Amino acid sequence: xxxxxxxxxxxxxxxxxxxxxxxxxxxxxxxxxxxxxxxxxxxxxxxxxxxxxxxxxxxxxxxxxxxxxxxxxxxxxxxxxxxxxxxxxxxxxxxxxxxxxxxxxxxxxxxxxxxxxxxxxxxxxxxxxxxxxxxxxxxxxxxxxxxxxxxxxxxxxxxxxxxxxxxxxxxxxxxxxxxxxxxxxxxxxxxxxxxxxxxxxxxxxxxxxxxxxxxxxxxxxxxxxxxxxxxxxxxxxxxxxxxxxxxxxxxxxxxxxxx
Amino acid sequence: xxxxxxxxxxxxxxxxxxxxxxxxxxxxxxxxxxxxxxxxxxxxxxxxxxxxxxxxxxxxxxxxxxxxxxxxxxxxxxxxxxxxxxxxxxxxxxxxxxxxxxxxxxxxxxxxxxxxxxxxxxxxxxxxxxxxxxxxxxxxxxxxxxxxxxxxxxxxxxxxxxxxxxxxxxxxxxxxxxxxxxxxxxxxxxxxxxxxxxxxxxxxxxxxxxxxxxxxxxxxxxxxxxxxxxxxxxxxxxxxxxxxxxxxxxxxxxxxxxxxxxxxxxxxxxxxxxxxxxxxxxxxxxxxxxx
Ligand SMILES: Nc1ncnc2c1ncn2[C@@H]1O[C@H](COP(=O)(O)OP(=O)(O)O)[C@@H](O)[C@H]1O
Ligand SMILES: [Mg+2]
Numbered sequence: 001x002x003x004x005x006x007x008x009x010x011x012x013x014x015x016x017x018x019x020x021x022x023x024x025x026x027x028x029x030x031x032x033x034x035x036x037x038x039x040x041x042x043x044x045x046x047x048x049x050x051x052x053x054x055x056x057x058x059x060x061x062x063x064x065x066x067x068x069x070x071x072x073x074x075x076x077x078x079x080x081x082x083x084x085x086x087x088x089x090x091x092x093x094x095x096x097x098x099x100x101x102x103x104x105x106x107x108x109x110x111x112x113x114x115x116x117x118x119x120x121x122x123x124x125x126x127x128x129x130x131x132x133x134x135x136x137x138x139x140x141x142x143x144x145x146x147x148x149x150x151x152x153x154x155x156x157x158x159x160x161x162x163x164x165x166x167x168x169x170x171x172x173x174x175x176x177x178x179x180x181x182x183x184x185x186x187x188x189x190x191x192x193x194x195x196x197x198x199x200x201x202x203x204x205x206x207x208x209x210x211x212x213x214x215x216x217x218x219x220x221x222x223x224x225x226x227x228x229x230x231x232x233x234x235x236x237x238x239x240x241x242x243x244x245x246x247x248x249x250x251x252x253x254x255x256x257x258x259x
Numbered sequence: 260x261x262x263x264x265x266x267x268x269x270x271x272x273x274x275x276x277x278x279x280x281x282x283x284x285x286x287x288x289x290x291x292x293x294x295x296x297x298x299x300x301x302x303x304x305x306x307x308x309x310x311x312x313x314x315x316x317x318x319x320x321x322x323x324x325x326x327x328x329x330x331x332x333x334x335x336x337x338x339x340x341x342x343x344x345x346x347x348x349x350x351x352x353x354x355x356x357x358x359x360x361x362x363x364x365x366x367x368x369x370x371x372x373x374x375x376x377x378x379x380x381x382x383x384x385x386x387x388x389x390x391x392x393x394x395x396x397x398x399x400x401x402x403x404x405x406x407x408x409x410x411x412x413x414x415x416x417x418x419x420x421x422x423x424x425x426x427x428x429x430x431x432x433x434x435x436x437x438x439x440x441x442x443x444x445x446x447x448x449x450x451x452x453x454x455x456x457x458x459x460x461x462x463x464x465x466x467x468x469x470x471x472x473x474x475x476x477x478x479x480x481x482x483x484x485x486x487x488x489x490x491x492x493x494x495x496x497x498x499x500x501x502x503x504x505x506x507x508x509x510x511x512x513x514x515x516x517x518x519x520x521x522x523x524x525x526x527x528x529x530x531x532x533x534x535x536x537x538x539x540x541x542x543x544x545x546x547x548x549x550x
Contacts, residue, residue, distance in 0.1 A: 076446065
């Protein structure tokens with residue numbers, strides 16, 4: 001079981017009370033999107049789940065395991081992967097080293113997808129350095145390059161690959177399409193779809209509401225450190241008030257890329 | 260012999276002496292710079308590790324007559340002290356560099372008094388193997404065999420550290436932690452444990468430096484704080500956190516200090532600290548440091 005349960009989470013930076021009681025659930029094998037304008041606390045939510053800014057109150061569980069108070073490397077061991085906002089490359093590590101230090105695949109198989117929904121039942125082969133290189137051939141060509149020698153797109157591929165080689169049951173992606181070319185955005189979209197079909201739980205934080213709504217099974221909208229709207233994506237997309245006020249999506253005519 | 264030849268010989272001998280100082284400085288500063296890179300700790304107690312190394316070795320060498328056993332004991336004991344210090348004390352103040360520095364200062368004073376209590380205040384030198392005594396003579400240059408040995412050992416240690424840092428998985432984890440400790444922890448690296456290990460290795464290296472210098476420089480109360488400024492100059496010139504910087508900084512400081520003392524003894528502190536001040540003014544991160 002790898003359903004993420006976040007219950008009444010309160011997170012602070014010093015005295016500043018950023019997350020003010022966030023509650024959400026991300027079911028195993030689904031994509032849960034978290035939307036909202038800049039500064040509402042989306043990244044802080046990701047950081048709290050990953051243990052980087054531990055919550056001061058509330059609970060985070062992956063399946064039956066309480067991960068609220070675990071150190072970040074423990075949370076990683078509990079198979080939570082983070083694709084952080086801004087890529088966060090290790091500047092002195094080569095692409096190969098990024099993957100080597102993160103890889104955890106020898107002993108793992110990923111979960112079996114619910115047979116009812118998808119045809120391809122059975123255990124899924126774990127991600128390895130080879131398989132993420134096959135997924136992003138560009139990275140395979142750059143294995144000897146250092147993190148700071150990559151283009152923005154390559155960095156994002158590596159940030160995703162670095163999370164995947166640990167074979168996460170829960171993958172947190174914080175604005176993975178930020179600054180990417182449209183072709184690459186589409187590729188990330190396809191990947192998210194595939195992960196979901198293979199049983200991975202995906203928590204997708206996005207400014208790009210169009211992208212997220214197209215992929216998500218469930219959508220949460222944050223404002224001022226709390227979740228103010230939760231629904232299926234269709235209901236959200238039909239709610240003009242929320243779209244304009246909380247997402248900054250311009251009126252009814254807009255349904256292309258926002259930038 | 261002509262005056263010219265004499266001065267060439269003199270120059271070579273002094274260069275070798277400078278390299279000997281550089282070798283010791285490199286052993287000591289590499290530990291300081293590694294610890295800084297991973298933990299951002301300014302460790303005032305680093306000179307104490309160097310001192311404790313010589314004293315622990317002294318105890319062992321006087322009983323066993325073996326410098327090797329002395330070195331092994333010094334590395335293990337001082338490494339364990341460093342590990343415990345990081346694990347049980349410094350780690351609690353990870354977010355507060357000033358508190359950490361004050362705490363290392365406190366440790367330095369405790370170690371100084373403890374050494375005085377345990378080993379007394381008499382200066383000593385370490386006995387060393389007969390094999391390494393005497394001199395090597397190449398052409399007209401005569402140079403003590405032991406000093407040459409220390410230069411070779413430091414070079415080997417440097418090569419080993421470089422190999423581990425650049426060519427192994429643990430080295431990659433270490434560099435990842437230096438680059439971005441937070442992201443390193445989110446990539447599954449146990450940063451507190453790694454920090455403790457690096458701190459222990461740094462302490463062990465300083466102790467080893469003390470033992471290697473022991474047969475010539477010996478041990479005496481106050482050696483810890485005599486060394487500390489030198490180690491800091493090396494790390495500041497080379498760049499905090501960089502092994503390459505520690506190497507280049509150690510050679511620079513070893514040479515400058517040596518030639519400075521010989522040529523203008525009355526200015527020896529000036530010749531030592533002027534390069535550091537210049538470096539801080541021109542490139543505050545040092546030769547190979549990062550912002
Ligand atoms: N390291 C930090 N220290 C203090 N305040 C922060 C820090 N990071 C973010 N904040 C503040 O927390 C709030 C939420 O930020 P964030 O979680 O990054 O929002 P989002 O990802 O939704 O744009 C903002 O007001 C931001 O200024
Ligand atoms: Mg953000």
